[in-house]
Amino acid sequence: MQSAEFWVAVAFFIFWGIMFYYGVPGKVLNQLDSRGKRIADELAEAKRLREDAEKLLREFESKRAAAEREAADIVSAAKDEAERLAREAQEKMADFVKRRTATAEAKIAQAEAQASAEVRAAAVDAAVKASERVLREEITGSTAASLVSQGLNDVRTKLQ
Incomplete structure (x- = not known):
């Protein structure tokens, strides 16, 4: 009994006896089990969240696509x-250009016709005046004057 190892062994068994008496190993195991369960629950939650x-x-990704x-x-x-x-x-521009060209061509044709009519009218007036001058010089008297006036009016109406 004098050996230190003996007293260490006795103290060890007393220590474990007190521990079992108060239920410390069961509590430790319960805490370890509850901690393990909590960790398992956290892992399951993490897996579910993942x-x-x-x-x-x-x-x-499907919405982005x-x-x-x-x-x-x-x-x-x-x-x-x-x-x-x-x-x-x-197409509208081509149509616009086409219409503008047609309008311009129509105006040119109208101007040509008007110029031609003006030249024709000027020629008629010149011919009437020349005819009047010639006839006045050759025909004399009152009959000549009425004939000349009537003829000139007929020529003017027919040429215009």
Whole structure:
């Protein structure tokens, strides 16, 4: 009994006896079990959150892809619309130029006709005056004057 190892062994057994008496190993095991359960629950929650995050990521990626497709469709439609508007503008411009050219040609033809009519009227007036001068010099008397006036009026109406 004099040995230190003996007293250490006795103290060790007394220590464990007191521990078992107060239920410390059971409490420690319960705490370890509850901590293990809490860790397992946290791991399960983390796994569930990760799955939810992956699901959301897939949804957002599909939405992004759909948005990119829609944007490409919008750009394509806008490009087609711009090309159509450019064609329409070009057609309208060609039509406008065509109408303006036709109007200008009509005005030129009208001006030519008017100039021709004015030249013809001037020629008629010159011919009437020349005829009047010739006839006055050759025909004399009151009959000549009435004949000349009547003839000149007939010539004017027929030539115009």
